[in-house]
Amino acid sequence: MDIDDYKRIINNFSFDRCKRGNQGFNRVLIQLFGLLGHGKSSFINTCKYVWEDGEYRNWAKAYGSDGGLTTERITYKLTGNITLVDNRGYKTLDSYETGEIFAQLGNLLPLGKDVDWSKGFALVDRIVKAEKEIKTSDFIIPVFVHSVKRIIPSDEIDELKNLIETAKKLTEVYPIVVLTHKTSGNLTNTEATFRNMGVERIFSFENYTTEDHFKTRGRHEEVLKFLHEVIKDVQFRVEQPRDPVREMKDRRQFVMNYVHNREKSIQMENIERQKAMERALLEKKLEQEKKALEEKAMREKRLWDEELQRQREEFNRRRAVDQARFDAEENAAQMPKPDKPKKILGIFKKKNKH
Protein backbone atom coordinates (compact mmCIF):
# COMPACT_ATOMS: atom_id res chain seq x y z
CA MET A 1 0.00 0.00 0.00
CA ASP A 2 1.37 3.43 -0.82
CA ILE A 3 0.72 6.88 0.62
CA ASP A 4 -2.23 7.52 -1.70
CA ASP A 5 -3.92 4.22 -0.77
CA TYR A 6 -3.67 5.06 2.91
CA LYS A 7 -5.02 8.56 2.30
CA ARG A 8 -7.96 7.24 0.30
CA ILE A 9 -8.96 4.70 2.95
CA ILE A 10 -8.68 7.25 5.76
CA ASN A 11 -10.56 9.89 3.83
CA ASN A 12 -13.34 7.55 2.78
CA PHE A 13 -13.98 6.23 6.23
CA SER A 14 -17.44 6.92 7.58
CA PHE A 15 -19.53 5.10 10.17
CA ASP A 16 -22.42 5.13 7.72
CA ARG A 17 -20.40 2.92 5.40
CA CYS A 18 -19.67 0.32 8.10
CA LYS A 19 -21.33 -3.12 7.81
CA ARG A 20 -23.94 -2.45 10.49
CA GLY A 21 -24.43 1.22 9.62
CA ASN A 22 -23.42 3.98 12.05
CA GLN A 23 -25.17 2.43 15.12
CA GLY A 24 -25.24 5.93 16.62
CA PHE A 25 -21.59 6.90 16.06
CA ASN A 26 -20.53 9.79 13.87
CA ARG A 27 -16.88 10.50 14.60
CA VAL A 28 -13.68 8.82 15.76
CA LEU A 29 -12.13 10.61 18.68
CA ILE A 30 -8.41 9.86 18.91
CA GLN A 31 -7.77 10.61 22.56
CA LEU A 32 -4.12 11.33 23.37
CA PHE A 33 -2.96 10.83 26.92
CA GLY A 34 0.42 10.64 28.63
CA LEU A 35 2.94 12.43 30.79
CA LEU A 36 3.58 16.18 30.55
CA GLY A 37 5.75 17.28 27.66
CA HIS A 38 5.98 13.88 25.94
CA GLY A 39 4.88 15.30 22.62
CA LYS A 40 1.07 15.00 22.53
CA SER A 41 0.54 18.45 21.04
CA SER A 42 3.47 17.93 18.66
CA PHE A 43 1.95 14.66 17.53
CA ILE A 44 -1.27 16.50 16.69
CA ASN A 45 0.79 19.06 14.74
CA THR A 46 2.50 16.17 12.95
CA CYS A 47 -0.81 14.53 12.02
CA LYS A 48 -2.28 17.85 10.80
CA TYR A 49 0.87 18.66 8.81
CA VAL A 50 0.88 15.27 7.10
CA TRP A 51 -2.85 15.21 6.48
CA GLU A 52 -3.22 18.77 5.19
CA ASP A 53 0.13 18.61 3.40
CA GLY A 54 0.50 22.40 3.47
CA GLU A 55 2.62 24.76 5.57
CA TYR A 56 3.74 23.66 9.03
CA ARG A 57 1.86 25.40 11.85
CA ASN A 58 1.94 24.97 15.59
CA TRP A 59 -1.81 24.20 15.66
CA ALA A 60 -1.81 22.44 19.05
CA LYS A 61 0.58 24.87 20.77
CA ALA A 62 3.44 22.49 21.48
CA TYR A 63 6.02 24.24 23.65
CA GLY A 64 8.91 23.90 26.05
CA SER A 65 10.75 20.84 27.13
CA ASP A 66 9.09 20.37 30.52
CA GLY A 67 5.54 20.41 29.25
CA GLY A 68 2.61 21.52 31.35
CA LEU A 69 1.34 23.70 28.59
CA THR A 70 -1.87 22.02 27.46
CA THR A 71 -4.42 22.48 30.23
CA GLU A 72 -7.63 22.14 28.19
CA ARG A 73 -9.16 19.32 26.23
CA ILE A 74 -8.99 20.72 22.73
CA THR A 75 -10.22 19.01 19.61
CA TYR A 76 -8.46 19.15 16.24
CA LYS A 77 -10.50 17.99 13.30
CA LEU A 78 -8.53 15.93 10.83
CA THR A 79 -11.17 14.62 8.43
CA GLY A 80 -14.95 14.90 8.49
CA ASN A 81 -14.97 11.75 10.65
CA ILE A 82 -11.73 11.81 12.58
CA THR A 83 -10.87 14.25 15.36
CA LEU A 84 -7.81 14.32 17.62
CA VAL A 85 -8.12 15.37 21.28
CA ASP A 86 -5.20 16.94 23.09
CA ASN A 87 -5.75 16.01 26.71
CA ARG A 88 -3.97 17.56 29.66
CA GLY A 89 -0.71 15.76 30.44
CA TYR A 90 -0.04 14.47 33.93
CA LYS A 91 3.03 14.75 36.14
CA THR A 92 2.92 11.38 37.86
CA LEU A 93 0.80 8.26 37.94
CA ASP A 94 -0.67 9.59 41.17
CA SER A 95 -4.16 8.28 41.89
CA TYR A 96 -5.82 11.72 41.86
CA GLU A 97 -4.53 12.34 38.38
CA THR A 98 -5.46 8.88 37.12
CA GLY A 99 -9.12 9.51 38.04
CA GLU A 100 -8.98 12.62 35.92
CA ILE A 101 -7.20 10.83 33.09
CA PHE A 102 -9.94 8.20 32.94
CA ALA A 103 -12.64 10.86 33.01
CA GLN A 104 -10.93 12.57 30.06
CA LEU A 105 -10.37 9.30 28.23
CA GLY A 106 -13.93 8.15 28.80
CA ASN A 107 -15.00 11.45 27.22
CA LEU A 108 -16.93 12.30 30.38
CA LEU A 109 -15.63 15.85 30.71
CA PRO A 110 -16.49 18.70 28.35
CA LEU A 111 -14.26 19.34 25.38
CA GLY A 112 -12.73 22.81 25.01
CA LYS A 113 -12.67 23.48 28.76
CA ASP A 114 -9.88 23.66 31.28
CA VAL A 115 -8.92 20.42 32.95
CA ASP A 116 -8.37 20.61 36.64
CA TRP A 117 -6.98 17.85 38.88
CA SER A 118 -9.91 17.56 41.28
CA LYS A 119 -9.49 16.14 44.74
CA GLY A 120 -12.09 14.13 46.62
CA PHE A 121 -15.48 13.71 45.02
CA ALA A 122 -15.24 17.00 43.08
CA LEU A 123 -14.49 14.98 39.95
CA VAL A 124 -17.78 13.12 40.31
CA ASP A 125 -19.60 16.49 40.53
CA ARG A 126 -17.90 17.66 37.35
CA ILE A 127 -18.79 14.43 35.54
CA VAL A 128 -22.43 14.74 36.63
CA LYS A 129 -22.55 18.43 35.57
CA ALA A 130 -21.01 17.62 32.18
CA GLU A 131 -23.52 14.86 31.45
CA LYS A 132 -25.78 16.96 29.25
CA GLU A 133 -22.91 18.49 27.28
CA ILE A 134 -21.28 15.23 26.26
CA LYS A 135 -22.17 13.59 22.98
CA THR A 136 -22.48 9.82 22.97
CA SER A 137 -21.74 9.63 19.25
CA ASP A 138 -17.94 9.72 19.63
CA PHE A 139 -16.04 6.48 19.18
CA ILE A 140 -12.96 6.65 21.43
CA ILE A 141 -9.56 5.38 20.40
CA PRO A 142 -7.10 5.80 23.30
CA VAL A 143 -3.53 6.64 22.30
CA PHE A 144 -0.79 6.70 24.92
CA VAL A 145 2.05 9.09 23.99
CA HIS A 146 5.48 8.41 25.45
CA SER A 147 8.86 9.96 24.70
CA VAL A 148 11.73 7.53 24.11
CA LYS A 149 13.95 10.09 25.87
CA ARG A 150 12.46 9.03 29.20
CA ILE A 151 13.58 5.60 30.35
CA ILE A 152 10.72 4.00 32.28
CA PRO A 153 11.99 3.16 35.78
CA SER A 154 11.36 -0.50 36.66
CA ASP A 155 9.23 0.46 39.68
CA GLU A 156 6.84 2.35 37.36
CA ILE A 157 6.24 -0.49 34.93
CA ASP A 158 3.41 -2.10 36.90
CA GLU A 159 1.71 1.26 37.42
CA LEU A 160 1.95 2.04 33.72
CA LYS A 161 0.71 -1.39 32.74
CA ASN A 162 -2.20 -0.90 35.11
CA LEU A 163 -2.98 2.49 33.56
CA ILE A 164 -3.01 1.00 30.05
CA GLU A 165 -5.12 -1.97 31.18
CA THR A 166 -7.62 0.33 32.90
CA ALA A 167 -7.79 2.53 29.79
CA LYS A 168 -8.62 -0.64 27.84
CA LYS A 169 -11.37 -1.68 30.26
CA LEU A 170 -12.83 1.80 30.18
CA THR A 171 -12.85 2.36 26.42
CA GLU A 172 -13.05 -1.31 25.39
CA VAL A 173 -10.18 -0.60 23.00
CA TYR A 174 -6.57 -1.58 23.69
CA PRO A 175 -4.59 1.70 23.63
CA ILE A 176 -2.19 2.30 20.77
CA VAL A 177 1.23 3.48 21.93
CA VAL A 178 2.89 6.37 20.10
CA LEU A 179 6.57 6.79 20.84
CA THR A 180 8.00 10.26 20.20
CA HIS A 181 11.61 11.52 20.07
CA LYS A 182 12.41 8.17 18.47
CA THR A 183 16.02 9.10 17.67
CA SER A 184 16.80 10.49 21.12
CA GLY A 185 16.91 7.33 23.19
CA ASN A 186 16.84 3.56 23.14
CA LEU A 187 13.86 2.88 20.88
CA THR A 188 14.31 -0.91 20.91
CA ASN A 189 14.28 -1.09 24.72
CA THR A 190 11.28 1.22 25.03
CA GLU A 191 9.34 -0.79 22.45
CA ALA A 192 10.23 -4.01 24.27
CA THR A 193 9.04 -2.53 27.60
CA PHE A 194 5.63 -1.72 26.11
CA ARG A 195 5.40 -5.07 24.30
CA ASN A 196 6.11 -6.84 27.60
CA MET A 197 3.17 -4.95 29.06
CA GLY A 198 0.99 -6.54 26.40
CA VAL A 199 0.76 -3.57 24.02
CA GLU A 200 0.36 -4.83 20.45
CA ARG A 201 0.34 -1.66 18.39
CA ILE A 202 3.30 0.68 18.75
CA PHE A 203 4.19 3.49 16.35
CA SER A 204 7.36 5.52 16.68
CA PHE A 205 7.91 9.04 15.42
CA GLU A 206 10.28 11.89 15.27
CA ASN A 207 7.55 14.52 15.43
CA TYR A 208 7.55 17.42 13.01
CA THR A 209 8.30 20.50 15.10
CA THR A 210 8.65 24.25 14.60
CA GLU A 211 12.43 23.74 14.42
CA ASP A 212 12.38 20.66 12.19
CA HIS A 213 9.52 20.14 9.79
CA PHE A 214 11.44 19.06 6.76
CA LYS A 215 9.03 16.67 5.06
CA THR A 216 10.24 13.10 4.74
CA ARG A 217 8.41 10.21 3.14
CA GLY A 218 9.23 7.98 6.13
CA ARG A 219 7.54 10.32 8.60
CA HIS A 220 4.57 10.97 6.32
CA GLU A 221 4.07 7.26 5.75
CA GLU A 222 4.29 6.38 9.46
CA VAL A 223 1.57 8.93 10.32
CA LEU A 224 -0.70 7.60 7.59
CA LYS A 225 -0.07 4.02 8.74
CA PHE A 226 -1.06 5.09 12.25
CA LEU A 227 -4.32 6.69 11.04
CA HIS A 228 -5.03 3.67 8.83
CA GLU A 229 -4.56 1.39 11.87
CA VAL A 230 -7.04 3.52 13.82
CA ILE A 231 -9.61 3.18 11.04
CA LYS A 232 -9.09 -0.58 10.77
CA ASP A 233 -9.53 -0.93 14.52
CA VAL A 234 -12.75 1.10 14.51
CA GLN A 235 -14.13 -0.92 11.59
CA PHE A 236 -13.30 -4.15 13.41
CA ARG A 237 -14.99 -2.97 16.62
CA VAL A 238 -18.21 -1.79 14.98
CA GLU A 239 -18.69 -5.12 13.27
CA GLN A 240 -20.32 -6.12 16.57
CA PRO A 241 -23.67 -4.63 17.66
CA ARG A 242 -22.96 -1.47 19.66
CA ASP A 243 -24.99 0.89 21.80
CA PRO A 244 -23.21 4.25 22.27
CA VAL A 245 -25.68 5.50 24.91
CA ARG A 246 -25.25 2.42 27.09
CA GLU A 247 -21.48 2.48 26.52
CA MET A 248 -21.30 6.07 27.73
CA LYS A 249 -23.32 5.14 30.84
CA ASP A 250 -20.97 2.19 31.47
CA ARG A 251 -17.95 4.47 31.16
CA ARG A 252 -19.51 6.95 33.56
CA GLN A 253 -20.23 4.16 36.06
CA PHE A 254 -16.71 2.82 35.65
CA VAL A 255 -15.10 6.17 36.47
CA MET A 256 -17.52 6.85 39.35
CA ASN A 257 -16.62 3.46 40.85
CA TYR A 258 -12.97 4.19 40.28
CA VAL A 259 -13.24 7.54 42.09
CA HIS A 260 -15.24 5.91 44.90
CA ASN A 261 -12.64 3.14 45.37
CA ARG A 262 -9.84 5.67 45.10
CA GLU A 263 -11.43 7.81 47.84
CA LYS A 264 -12.00 4.74 50.00
CA SER A 265 -8.40 3.62 49.67
CA ILE A 266 -7.13 7.18 50.28
CA GLN A 267 -9.24 7.35 53.45
CA MET A 268 -7.94 3.94 54.56
CA GLU A 269 -4.39 5.10 53.85
CA ASN A 270 -5.02 8.26 55.89
CA ILE A 271 -6.39 6.22 58.80
CA GLU A 272 -3.42 3.86 58.62
CA ARG A 273 -1.03 6.82 58.42
CA GLN A 274 -2.74 8.44 61.43
CA LYS A 275 -2.52 5.17 63.39
CA ALA A 276 1.13 4.76 62.50
CA MET A 277 1.79 8.36 63.58
CA GLU A 278 0.01 7.81 66.91
CA ARG A 279 1.94 4.56 67.41
CA ALA A 280 5.21 6.35 66.67
CA LEU A 281 4.32 9.17 69.09
CA LEU A 282 3.41 6.69 71.83
CA GLU A 283 6.63 4.76 71.25
CA LYS A 284 8.58 8.00 71.40
CA LYS A 285 6.83 8.99 74.66
CA LEU A 286 7.50 5.57 76.21
CA GLU A 287 11.09 5.77 75.06
CA GLN A 288 11.43 9.23 76.63
CA GLU A 289 9.87 7.99 79.90
CA LYS A 290 12.19 4.99 79.94
CA LYS A 291 15.16 7.26 79.31
CA ALA A 292 14.05 9.64 82.11
CA LEU A 293 13.68 6.69 84.55
CA GLU A 294 17.10 5.35 83.58
CA GLU A 295 18.64 8.78 84.04
CA LYS A 296 16.94 9.14 87.44
CA ALA A 297 18.19 5.71 88.52
CA MET A 298 21.69 6.59 87.37
CA ARG A 299 21.55 9.92 89.20
CA GLU A 300 20.41 8.21 92.41
CA LYS A 301 23.08 5.55 92.07
CA ARG A 302 25.71 8.24 91.55
CA LEU A 303 24.48 10.08 94.70
CA TRP A 304 24.44 6.82 96.64
CA ASP A 305 27.97 5.98 95.47
CA GLU A 306 29.14 9.47 96.41
CA GLU A 307 27.53 9.11 99.87
CA LEU A 308 29.08 5.70 100.32
CA GLN A 309 32.45 7.08 99.33
CA ARG A 310 32.00 10.01 101.71
CA GLN A 311 31.08 7.67 104.61
CA ARG A 312 34.00 5.40 103.77
CA GLU A 313 36.37 8.36 103.83
CA GLU A 314 34.84 9.61 107.10
CA PHE A 315 35.22 6.17 108.63
CA ASN A 316 38.83 5.96 107.44
CA ARG A 317 39.50 9.45 108.76
CA ARG A 318 38.04 8.57 112.18
CA ARG A 319 39.88 5.31 112.27
CA ALA A 320 43.09 7.16 111.49
CA VAL A 321 42.36 9.65 114.33
CA ASP A 322 41.53 6.82 116.76
CA GLN A 323 44.62 4.96 115.72
CA ALA A 324 46.72 8.06 116.24
CA ARG A 325 45.19 8.58 119.70
CA PHE A 326 45.66 4.94 120.59
CA ASP A 327 49.25 5.02 119.37
CA ALA A 328 49.90 8.17 121.41
CA GLU A 329 48.44 6.54 124.54
CA GLU A 330 50.44 3.40 123.89
CA ASN A 331 53.60 5.42 123.56
CA ALA A 332 52.79 7.34 126.70
CA ALA A 333 52.18 4.13 128.66
CA GLN A 334 55.53 2.72 127.67
CA MET A 335 57.47 5.81 128.78
CA PRO A 336 59.48 5.26 132.25
CA LYS A 337 57.69 6.78 135.33
CA PRO A 338 59.59 9.49 137.26
CA ASP A 339 60.84 8.66 141.02
CA LYS A 340 58.51 9.55 143.95
CA PRO A 341 59.46 12.76 145.83
CA LYS A 342 60.17 10.85 149.19
CA LYS A 343 61.24 13.82 151.37
CA ILE A 344 58.25 15.88 150.77
CA LEU A 345 56.12 12.84 151.43
CA GLY A 346 57.87 12.39 154.91
CA ILE A 347 57.12 15.99 155.98
CA PHE A 348 53.58 15.52 154.91
CA LYS A 349 53.25 12.36 157.06
CA LYS A 350 54.71 14.21 160.19
CA LYS A 351 52.25 17.05 159.88
CA ASN A 352 49.32 14.69 159.78
CA LYS A 353 50.30 13.08 163.17
CA HIS A 354 49.40 16.29 165.05
Ligand SMILES: Nc1nc2c(ncn2[C@@H]2O[C@H](COP(=O)(O)OP(=O)(O)OP(=O)(O)O)[C@@H](O)[C@H]2O)c(=O)[nH]1
Ligand atom coordinates in the same frame (compact mmCIF):
# COMPACT_ATOMS: atom_id res chain seq x y z
N1 LIG B 1 12.98 16.43 18.47
C1 LIG B 1 11.74 16.22 18.88
N2 LIG B 1 11.12 17.13 19.64
C2 LIG B 1 9.85 16.85 20.05
C3 LIG B 1 9.18 15.67 19.67
N3 LIG B 1 7.96 15.69 20.22
C4 LIG B 1 7.87 16.85 20.92
N4 LIG B 1 9.01 17.54 20.80
C5 LIG B 1 9.31 18.81 21.51
O1 LIG B 1 9.10 18.59 22.90
C6 LIG B 1 8.51 19.72 23.51
C7 LIG B 1 7.22 19.35 24.23
O2 LIG B 1 6.29 18.84 23.31
P1 LIG B 1 4.73 19.07 23.44
O3 LIG B 1 4.15 18.54 22.14
O4 LIG B 1 4.37 20.45 23.81
O5 LIG B 1 4.39 18.08 24.62
P2 LIG B 1 2.95 17.82 25.29
O6 LIG B 1 2.89 16.38 25.60
O7 LIG B 1 1.88 18.39 24.47
O8 LIG B 1 3.10 18.65 26.64
P3 LIG B 1 1.90 19.08 27.63
O9 LIG B 1 0.85 19.72 26.85
O10 LIG B 1 2.57 20.05 28.50
O11 LIG B 1 1.51 17.88 28.36
C8 LIG B 1 8.31 20.74 22.40
O12 LIG B 1 9.40 21.64 22.44
C9 LIG B 1 8.37 19.94 21.12
O13 LIG B 1 8.89 20.66 20.02
C10 LIG B 1 9.89 14.71 18.85
O14 LIG B 1 9.39 13.66 18.48
N5 LIG B 1 11.15 15.06 18.48
Ligand SMILES: [Mg+2]
Ligand atom coordinates in the same frame (compact mmCIF):
# COMPACT_ATOMS: atom_id res chain seq x y z
MG1 LIG C 1 0.45 19.78 24.93
